[in-house]
Amino acid sequence: MYWEAEKECMARDALEQLQLERLQSTLYRVGTHVPFYRKKFEQLRIDYDNFRSLDALRTLPFTTKQDLRDNYPYGLFAVPLRDVVRIHSSSGTTGLATVVGYTRNDIKNWSHLVARILTAAGVTADDVIQIAFGYGLFTGGFGLHYGAERLGASVIPISAGNTQRQIRIMQDFKTTALVCTPSYALIIADTLLEMGINPSGLSLRVGLFGAEPWSEAMRREINDKLRITATDNYGLSEIMGPGVAGECSECNGLHINEDHFLVEVVDPETLEPVPDGETGELVITTLTKEAFPMIRYRTRDLTRIIPEPCPCGRTMRRMQRIMGRSDDMLIIKGVNVFPIQIEKVLFEIEGTEPHYQIIVDRENHSDRVTVQVEANESIFFDEMRKQRVLIEHIKSRLATELGISVEVKLVEAKTLERTEGKSKRVIDKRRL
Ligand code: DLL
Numbered sequence: 001m002y003w004e005a006e007k008e009c010m011a012r013d014a015l016e017q018l019q020l021e022r023l024q025s026t027l028y029r030v031g032t033h034v035p036f037y038r039k040k041f042e043q044l045r046i047d048y049d050n051f052r053s054l055d056a057l058r059t060l061p062f063t064t065k066q067d068l069r070d071n072y073p074y075g076l077f078a079v080p081l082r083d084v085v086r087i088h089s090s091s092g093t094t095g096l097a098t099v100v101g102y103t104r105n106d107i108k109n110w111s112h113l114v115a116r117i118l119t120a121a122g123v124t125a126d127d128v129i130q131i132a133f134g135y136g137l138f139t140g141g142f143g144l145h146y147g148a149e150r151l152g153a154s155v156i157p158i159s160a161g162n163t164q165r166q167i168r169i170m171q172d173f174k175t176t177a178l179v180c181t182p183s184y185a186l187i188i189a190d191t192l193l194e195m196g197i198n199p200s201g202l203s204l205r206v207g208l209f210g211a212e213p214w215s216e217a218m219r220r221e222i223n224d225k226l227r228i229t230a231t232d233n234y235g236l237s238e239i240m241g242p243g244v245a246g247e248c249s250e251c252n253g254l255h256i257n258e259d260h261f262l263v264e265v266v267d268p269e270t271l272e273p274v275p276d277g278e279t280g281e282l283v284i285t286t287l288t289k290e291a292f293p294m295i296r297y298r299t300r301d302l303t304r305i306i307p308e309p310c311p312c313g314r315t316m317r318r319m320q321r322i323m324g325r326s327d328d329m330l331i332i333k334g335v336n337v338f339p340i341q342i343e344k345v346l347f348e349i350e351g352t353e354p355h356y357q358i359i360v361d362r363e364n365h366s367d368r369v370t371v372q373v374e375a376n377e378s379i380f381f382d383e384m385r386k387q388r389v390l391i392e393h394i395k396s397r398l399a400t401e402l403g404i405s406v407e408v409k410l411v412e413a414k415t416l417e418r419t420e421g422k423s424k425r426v427i428d429k430r431r432l
Contacts, residue, residue, distance in 0.1 A: 003119035003151075007259050008314045015315070016054055019262055022287035024051050027060075030293050033078040036071055037295060057262065058273065062283065062296045065098065068238060073099040079291050089137040090237040100237050101291040107146065109288055110240055113257050114147020117246030120255060120314070121231040122206050123177050125152030130170060132180035132188075133211070134160040134421055139241025140211050144179050147243060153177070160184065160420040163191045174203040182214040182222060182230070183423040186354055189225035199227045208233050210242060212422045213322050213340050217347030219251070221354055232321050238297055239284050245319060253306045253318030260288045263319070264296070265305055268326040276307040281326050282319065300325045328426065330360060332367045335404045339425045342371060342406075345397045351379045351390050355416045362430040369406040371398065374413045 010018075027048035030037040040061045041048060068076060077084065084101040102110065123129060129148045133140030141159060148155045156173055158166060160180065166188060169175065178185065185207055192199055204226060210233040222230040233246035234254050244261055245254035256263055265280040266273050274280040282299045286292075302325065306318040324338035331337070339358055346356050353374035361368050371394070379390060387410055394408045417424075 003116045008116070008120075008255070008316055010259070010315055012315065015258060018259055019287060020052075020054055022259075023054070023057070023262060023285065024048075026285070026287055026289070026293050026295070027051055029078050029290070030295060034076055034293075036067065036076055054262070057264065057285065057296070060285075060296050062271065062298050063294055064298050065238070065300075068098040072097070074101070077101050077291055078293055079103055084291050086142075087137075088139045088142075088237055088241065090139075098238060103290040106240075106288075106290050106292075109260065110143060110243055111146040111150040113240070113243035113260060114143055115151040116147075116257065117233050117243055117255075118144075118147055118151050118153070118177075118208065120246050120248040120312075121208050121233070122229065122249045123148070123151065123153055123208070127153045127176045127206075128156065128174055128203070129153045129177040129179060130156045130158055130166070130173075130175040132158055132160055132166055132178065132184060132420070138421070139235070139237045143235070143241040143243060144208070148179075163188055163420070164195065167192060167195060167197065170202055170204065171197070176203050176205050178204055178207045178226075178228070180207075180209065180420075181211050181422055182209040182218055183212065184420050185209055185222050185226065185230065186218070187418055187420070189222065190353075193225075199225065202227075204228050207231065208246070210234055210246075213324060215340055215344050215347065216321075217344050218354065221347060234301075234319075234322060236299060236301075239286060239294060239299075240289065244284070248310065248312040248314060250310060250312050253310070253320055255310065255314050255316040255318050258316050260286070262287055263305075263317075265303065265319075268300075268302075276305045279304040279320075279323065282322075300327050302326055302329075330358075330369075330426065330428070332360065332369055332402075333404050335402065337369075337402050337404070341401055342398065343425075345401050346371075346373055346394070349390075349394055349397065351376055352394070352410075353413050355413075355418070356425065357416050358426045360426065360428045360430055367430065369404075370409055371406055372409045372411050372416065374416055375410040377413055380410065380412050 031048045083103050085104050086102040089097045089099045131144050135141030207228045207230040219230050231247040235242040235244035245256040247254050262285040264283040268281040282301045284297050286294045301322045303319045356373040359370045391408045399405050
């Protein structure tokens with residue numbers, strides 16, 4: 001069942017016409033209301049009144065996180081604060097926070113699009129949905145909440161944290177859909193086990209996970225441990241929050257809400273568009289945002305467009321799950337390494353827990369990577385020889401995957417820091 005077949009299954013040419021019209025009005029909006037864009041358009045001699053084709057998109061300037069910081073807090077808003085009904089902010093891991101705003105209409109569209117991705121993932125008005133994202137300046141909690149209400153599901157706004165309580169509520173309220181980060185889903189799964197609760201006794205059937213990178217192996221682990229169908233959804237505060245793209249029940253790539261967002265995939269070095277199917281950095285232009293429109297925002301997220309049509313019938317193109325960020329990519333001894341590659345290997349190895357941390361250091365001008373991974377109890381307390389065998393096994397698998405050698409250290413289960421929000425997998429101690 002579709003939420004909005006007339007949009008989600010639109011013919012390509014009709015969609016492109018709609019995108020062009022919406023792009024024209026977005027350009028007019030920022031050109032007349034946001035001094036930052038007005039100046040840029042003047043410098044580049046962009047005549048936004050005569051913007052006639054989607055191809056001309058590449059003549060427009062990019063917007064970066066630094067531009068948002070330079071205009072902190074309200075400099076990029078395209079409406080007076082009087083028209084803003086909500087403000088969110090993303091602290092990020094580096095530097096100054098960025099601030100985003102929504103008009104009443106923006107909130108309506110946002111709820112609508114989140115309802116759309118919830119529907120695609122299989123959630124209906126009959127579901128009881130537990131939202132274990134933080135409610136606050138982070139867009140996850142409120143974003144999913146409004147979308148789920150819009151759909152008519154019964155919403156439990158439990159917010160993040162207090163895992164045992166999450167589980168009790170899940171049992172008592174007969175939760176059928178869980179919403180949180182994938183790493184928190186695993187924490188919930190492990191806590192269930194510790195509490196001696198059989199997941200088959202729960203009513204849970206579907207999970208919507210996002211806000212941080214994860215892998216297919218992690219999906220399988222969540223599916224097995226929680227006995228659900230785990231789906232991926234993607235978004236970012238600068239663009240809207242959750243609701244930008246989400247998986248349908250095929251679980252094979254995320255449909256992008258292209259009637260509201262124009263996406264490009266570019267080479268992060270040359271900034272030239274790459275052909276469909278090739279990996280690059282996702283660049284997004286908003287088409288309907290009123291308070292905080294964005295022109296060619298460089299997300300830093302790496303993905304590729306899946307050109308093949310989806311068997312579900314939606315024509316909104318899919319992007320592959322995010323494989324990392326162009327800026328959290330580690331360059332180790334000159335080799336590009338994504339934390340997700342390490343995760344993939346660890347998840348495939350018997351005897352380890354799905355919790356790990358990557359520590360990068362530099363000794364005598366040479367990079368050194370130590371992967372700390374939790375070993376399950378039977379291994380950890382077993383004879384040293386077994387531990388050594390496991391370490392060697394992980395090392396050789398990682399060397400094959402990454403093309404460089406890394407150190408591996410087994411740590412006791414539950415000693416690495418757990419987080420109910422986004423997990424921090426990499427500690428880079430190098431002073432470069
Ligand atoms: O994380 C919005 C969100 C909330 C999306 C809840 C999905 C669910 P920010 O805090 O601004 O917004 O962080 C955005 O998180 O640029 C990606 O690097 C990463 N990210 C978000 N979703 C995914 C995902 C929210 N499904 C940044 N897979 C983005 C991988 C993701 N990375």
